[in-house]
Amino acid sequence: MIRVQENDFDIGKEVRDLTAGRTDIGAIVTFTGTVRDSAKDGAIASMTLEHYPGMTEKELARIEKEANARWPLQASLIIHRYGRLTPGDNIVLVVTASAHRHAAFEAAEFLMDYLKTNAPFWKKESSGDGENWVDARQSDDGASERWSGPRKAAE
Amino acid sequence: MIRVQENDFDIGKEVRDLTAGRTDIGAIVTFTGTVRDSAKDGAIASMTLEHYPGMTEKELARIEKEANARWPLQASLIIHRYGRLTPGDNIVLVVTASAHRHAAFEAAEFLMDYLKTNAPFWKKESSGDGENWVDARQSDDGASERWSGPRKAAE
Amino acid sequence: MKLLYFAWVREKAGIDREDVDLPDDIETIADVMAWLKTRGPEFESAFEASNVIRAAIDQTHVKHTTAIAGATEIAFFPPVTGG
């Protein structure tokens, strides 16, 4: 399941909804990305996430499908927020549920690595010094590329 | 923080309590282990977790301290339940919060691998066929040993 | 052809979307960007560092060398930073 939304999410509720009534799950991994107050040039007052409606949903669905093809997941969820956020706010939630923990961990890392390099979002930070578009990080391209080699071992 | 308890936990509440007011966190990983209905010899009716009060707390604290020494974590939490559980119930919760996602993911995996091999818990499954102590898995020893080599790259 | 611009490409171009008639000799994404640059100082500025600009055809990531034949929507934007 994927959702692109302006409003916040509750990790506990999302996990409960995703796994309710299931007894075939042994491991649930969640990743939550939050706005960190760590701009190079001073404190961030806010961060605005712009996205490409339509393509965003398409990319998230494609990435989720790829994760489900690579790992035996019982359930998965991606929620990505857009709009104006302030430090401490949630940005993204990824949930992966599997029978075994290694598959759940790896699939969650894979989803995050691909979101960083493929999901059409752009971040503008506002601080006392003005506004600044956040650069995509080269380390994120590297993190994404590690999944293109031979498949890592998964239970 | 560590807690050993009989009652259930709420992932959302635990994450909120752990990260409230913090703006130095960018990544939060949670792992939840649940009772899976997958006994080799038929459906599990329930699972009873026995533990070693005193040593359990000591081991969890030691493992958490080790994770904090290896990765730059802003916060961490381990909750482990004991007593009688049924399929779908939560067993364990690990939360790791860091500035960057790779540290949070690796620390959570490390905590789980060490809990499997070091936390003094024993599981007895009850099914239609009677009761059965769950064997420790050799694959868990392997998972734990991978952390004893050179440290993996972390942001 | 429907063109979309995001983030600082949008800010520099001063427009977020438009419908344009592309010249017949335009075949690839790179050709579109070269043509856009000729449309005034805003577009010249937006596409000056064209090597870092990414593109999507009909909401799928493509390369600069990708042919635009059959496209109904082309988007231009800086490298994405999801997650």
Added chain:
Amino acid sequence: MKLLYFAWVREKAGIDREDVDLPDDIETIADVMAWLKTRGPEFESAFEASNVIRAAIDQTHVKHTTAIAGATEIAFFPPVTGG
């Protein structure tokens, strides 16, 4: 010396904890297990597969070769399965 037993070691031994006076010639965890085996059929059964049994001295994991000198509490149990 306080001895504790967990899981199937506890079930086979038929007891979860006891205070015992260990013979003077007992030096290691392995010695304790060998001595326990001589205490009747329940303990013989509990410690039959002694190679798979794990031990802790004062709530810290130890090896079978570890000396028990200074210990106040020794626990015996099957391999743990936390998490």
